[in-house]
Amino acid sequence: TVLGERELALRERARQVIPGGMYGHMSVQAFSAAHPQFMASGQGSRVTDTDGRTYLDLMCGWGPVVLGHRHPGVTAAVLDQLDRGDCLDGTSPVAVEFAELLVDTIPSADWAMFCKNGSDATTTSVTIARAATGKRKLLVAHGAYHGAVPWCSLRGSGVTAEDQAHLVHYEYNDLASAEAAAAEAGDDLAAIVVCPMRHDIKREQELVDPAFARGLRALADRTGAVLILDDVRCGFRLDLGGSWEPLGVRPDLSAWSKAIANGQALGAVTGVEALRDAVGKIYVTGSFWTAAVPLAAGLATLTELRKGVALPDMARTGARLREGLAAQAAAHGVAIRQTGPVQMPMLSFDGDEDFRLATSFAEAAVQRGVYLHPWHNWFLSAAHTDDDIEEILARTDDAFAAVRHG
Numbered sequence: 001t002v003l004g005e006r007e008l009a010l011r012e013r014a015r016q017v018i019p020g021g022m023y024g025h026m027s028v029q030a031f032s033a034a035h036p037q038f039m040a041s042g043q044g045s046r047v048t049d050t051d052g053r054t055y056l057d058l059m060c061g062w063g064p065v066v067l068g069h070r071h072p073g074v075t076a077a078v079l080d081q082l083d084r085g086d087c088l089d090g091t092s093p094v095a096v097e098f099a100e101l102l103v104d105t106i107p108s109a110d111w112a113m114f115c116k117n118g119s120d121a122t123t124t125s126v127t128i129a130r131a132a133t134g135k136r137k138l139l140v141a142h143g144a145y146h147g148a149v150p151w152c153s154l155r156g157s158g159v160t161a162e163d164q165a166h167l168v169h170y171e172y173n174d175l176a177s178a179e180a181a182a183a184e185a186g187d188d189l190a191a192i193v194v195c196p197m198r199h200d201i202k203r204e205q206e207l208v209d210p211a212f213a214r215g216l217r218a219l220a221d222r223t224g225a226v227l228i229l230d231d232v233r234c235g236f237r238l239d240l241g242g243s244w245e246p247l248g249v250r251p252d253l254s255a256w257s258k259a260i261a262n263g264q265a266l267g268a269v270t271g272v273e274a275l276r277d278a279v280g281k282i283y284v285t286g287s288f289w290t291a292a293v294p295l296a297a298g299l300a301t302l303t304e305l306r307k308g309v310a311l312p313d314m315a316r317t318g319a320r321l322r323e324g325l326a327a328q329a330a331a332h333g334v335a336i337r338q339t340g341p342v343q344m345p346m347l348s349f350d351g352d353e354d355f356r357l358a359t360s361f362a363e364a365a366v367q368r369g370v371y372l373h374p375w376h377n378w379f380l381s382a383a384h385t386d387d388d389i390e391e392i393l394a395r396t397d398d399a400f401a402a403v404r405h406g
C-alpha cells in the first residue's frame with residue numbers, strides 16, 4: 001500500500017467515531033486513493049503527514065493559507081493575543097483595529113463585521129440584503145458554491161425545497177440569463193449573488209467577462225437589488241481591494257473568509273454606507289464570531305499583505321508554475337488545459353470527463369511529494385519561492401510520465 005502505517009491506523013480509528021471516517025471537502029476518499037487523510041504539521045510552503053512525509057503544498061489548506069503555514073508575523077500575533085485571552089466577555093479592541101484596516105483597504109467597504117467562515121459571511125450578506133430591501137428572491141449562478149448551509153447547499157439530502165424556494169438561477173457570464181432571472185423575480189428581488197469568477201467544483205475555471213460584471217452592477221442598480229460579491233475563495237489573493245476592483249465594478253456587500261486570517265477561523269462581511277442601517281435591524285451573531293485570536297491573525301495577515309510583496313510574488317510563481325506545467329505536458333504529449341488566475345491554478349486533461357486522468361495525475365503527484373487536487377482549483381501562497389516551484393515541477397514531470405504510461 002502507498003499509505004503510511006500511522007495514516008492507516010488513524011483511518012481505522014476514525015471510521016469508528018467519525019461518520020464515514022471524515023466528511024465534506026476534506027474527505028480524501030472522495031477524490032484519491034493516495035492522499036493522506038491526516039496531516040500533522042505545516043511550515044511555509046510544505047505540509048507533513050502523520051507518517052512524516054513532507055509535501056510541497058499546492059492546496060494551502062484549501063485557500064486560507066495565503067502567507068504560508070506558520071507565518072512568523074501571524075504566529076506572533078496569534079500567540080500574543082492568546083496570552084491575553086481569546087473569548088472574552090466583550091469584543092477585543094483588535095476588532096475595531098481590523099475593521100478600520102479593512103475599510104481602508106477595500107474601496108467598496110464603509111463598514112465591516114465579523115463571523116467565523118465563508119458560509120456565515122454569505123448567509124449574513126443575504127440576510128442584510130433581504131432586511132434592506134424587504135424582498136425575498138436571490139439570483140444565484142447555476143453550480144456556484146456559496147456555502148454548506150440549506151439556502152445554498154448544492155446537495156439535496158436534508159435540505160427542503162422551501163429552503164431554496166427563493167433562489168432564481170442564472171448562467172455565469174450570461175447577462176441575458178441574469179436579466180431573465182431578474183424578470184422572473186419581479187418586484188420581489190433582494191439580491192444578486194455572484195463569485196468573482198466561475199470556480200465551480202469539477203469544471204474548468206472561467207474568468208469573469210468584464211461586460212457581465214458591469215451588466216450585473218447595472219441590473220442591480222436598475223432593480224434596486226443588492227449586489228453581493230462572494231469573495232470567499234478569491235479574496236486577498238488576486239486584489240486586496242476586492243477581486244472585481246481591477247474591473248472597476250464595486251459590489252454593495254462582499255463576503256470574505258479563507259485567506260483573511262492566514263488559516264485562523266474568521267469570516268467578514270463588508271458593505272456600503274447605504275446598507276449600514278440594515279445590519280442594525282437583523283440579528284446575527286455567534287459565540288465565537290468576535291474571538292480575538294483570529295482577529296489578531298487577520299490584522300497581522302492584512303498588514304503583511306499590504307506591504308505589496310505577497311500578491312505580486314504569487315502572480316510570478318503562479319505564472320512560472322503554469323508555464324512549466326504546460327511545457328511538461330507538451331513534452332509528454334498529454335493535452336491539458338490550465339484555467340483561472342495563475343495564483344489559483346486548475347489543471348484539467350482533454351476529454352477527461354470522469355477525471356480519471358486528473359485523479360491519476362494527482363495521485364502520482366502526491367506520491368512524489370506534491371500535494372494537489374484532481375478537480376478543485378489549487379492555491380499558491382506567498383511562501384512559495386521560485387525554488388519551490390522548480391522542485392514542484394521536477395516532481396510533476398515524473399507524475400506526467402506516470403500518467404502517460406498509465
Ligand code: PMP
Pocket residue numbers: 117118119120122145146147148195230231232233257258
Ligand atoms: N463561498 C465560496 C466561493 C467558497 O469557495 C466557499 C468555501 N469553499 C464558501 C463560500 C463557504 O466557505 P466556508 O467553507 O468557510 O463556510
